[in-house]
Amino acid sequence: MKIRVDSDACGDPMRCRICLERCPSGVFGTHPRQRRAPGTAAGSWIVDVIFASQCTRCMECVEFCPKQAIRVK
Amino acid sequence: MCEFCHEHGEGKRWYLEMKNYSRELVAQGGRVGFIDDTRANFEAKYSRLLTGLDAVRNIPVVYGIIRRMAERYQKHEHWGQVVPIEDIMQIIDLQDSIVRLPCRCRTLTAGARDARYCFGLGIDTMNILGKYPDYSGVELIDKEEAKQLMRLFDQEGLMHSIWTFKTPYIGGLCNCDHDCVSYRVQVKQNLMRTMFRAEYVGQVDWDFCTGCRACRMQCHFGAIRFSYASGKATIDSKQCYGCGVCRAACPSDAITLKSRAASPDLPW
Numbered sequence: 260m261k262i263r264v265d266s267d268a269c270g271d272p273m274r275c276r277i278c279l280e281r282c283p284s285g286v287f288g289t290h291p292r293q294r295r296a297p298g299t300a301a302g303s304w305i306v307d308v309i310f311a312s313q314c315t316r317c318m319e320c321v322e323f324c325p326k327q328a329i330r331v332k
Numbered sequence: 333m334c335e336f337c338h339e340h341g342e343g344k345r346w347y348l349e350m351k352n353y354s355r356e357l358v359a360q361g362g363r364v365g366f367i368d369d370t371r372a373n374f375e376a377k378y379s380r381l382l383t384g385l386d387a388v389r390n391i392p393v394v395y396g397i398i399r400r401m402a403e404r405y406q407k408h409e410h411w412g413q414v415v416p417i418e419d420i421m422q423i424i425d426l427q428d429s430i431v432r433l434p435c436r437c438r439t440l441t442a443g444a445r446d447a448r449y450c451f452g453l454g455i456d457t458m459n460i461l462g463k464y465p466d467y468s469g470v471e472l473i474d475k476e477e478a479k480q481l482m483r484l485f486d487q488e489g490l491m492h493s494i495w496t497f498k499t500p501y502i503g504g505l506c507n508c509d510h511d512c513v514s515y516r517v518q519v520k521q522n523l524m525r526t527m528f529r530a531e532y533v534g535q536v537d538w539d540f541c542t543g544c545r546a547c548r549m550q551c552h553f554g555a556i557r558f559s560y561a562s563g564k565a566t567i568d569s570k571q572c573y574g575c576g577v578c579r580a581a582c583p584s585d586a587i588t589l590k591s592r593a594a595s596p597d598l599p600w
Binding site for chain 1: 371
């Protein structure tokens with residue numbers, strides 16, 4: 260089973276946060292696309308699959324993502 | 333007493349030892365650079381570490397080895413302990429300066445950039461932390477305000493924890509809910525350990541318990557069971573983390589915290 264987040268389709272996860280909030284198993288997390296030097300701003304953030312093992316295939320993420328950016332196979 | 337009490341506290345509560353908050357300690361061992369790098373890259377660092385560990389979760393032997401390595405690493409770099417509100421008050425009294433900050437766990441797990449549940453401890457924290465243009469700011473607060481906030485969080489049922497930055501230097505104090513990375517990874521998923529339970533464990537006095545079950549709703553750890561047969565609540569001491577927030581929910585003052593060390597079979 261693979262969970263894929265299309266970051267380009269997603270856009271700005273920090274405004275949306277639906278998958279982060281909705282997933283009953285807490286599979287997703289968010290972090291800046293790149294590490295940053297101390298004291299600098301983060302640049303763009305992406306949603307990432309962190310705890311794939313916890314996925315129960317409920318498909319809430321797929322259903323609720325407004326950009327259809329998530330695929331669960 | 334927990335392992336850190338023996339190693340860093342001479343057998344007493346290690347988080348009440350001044351030396352574990354000192355300027356001398358933070359100046360050694362690359363701590364300032366580490367704190368700065370953690371401040372800059374917390375979400376990136378921990379999502380990478382946890383994704384990697386989760387990926388081998390179901391591979392026997394490999395998971396055990398990597399988990400132990402990760403826990404050993406965490407114990408040295410960034411380890412936590414649950415602390416009830418009374419000891420938090422004492423910790424605050426030991427501080428020279430306190431800053432209030434957004435909790436980075438909440439950023440990682442919930443995309444929340446301004447969940448201001450965290451407190452940076454120690455001398456010159458403003459300088460160590462620097463200024464981050466994309467966070468709403470590091471706010472210097474006085475001890476009385478910090479204590480008031482902590483009491484408020486305790487009433488709301490948030491669990492308090494302290495965090496090392498290269499053990500035994502204690503640089504942070506947080507108020508955790510279920511978005512806390514440590515909660516999710518240790519308590520909910522048992523993926524790896526990241527913190528010790530408190531030096532205490534809760535107990536319900538049946539002479540005062542009225543069976544209202546408010547404590548059970550407040551407990552983060554599923555440690556309180558209610559029996560319809562007895563009409564009373566009981567705290568399961570093996571599950572209990574000793575955070576003490578159940579006491580805030582109890583209308584009858586039926587819950588007290590006892591010493592964890594007094595029962596040698598209880599886990600840390």
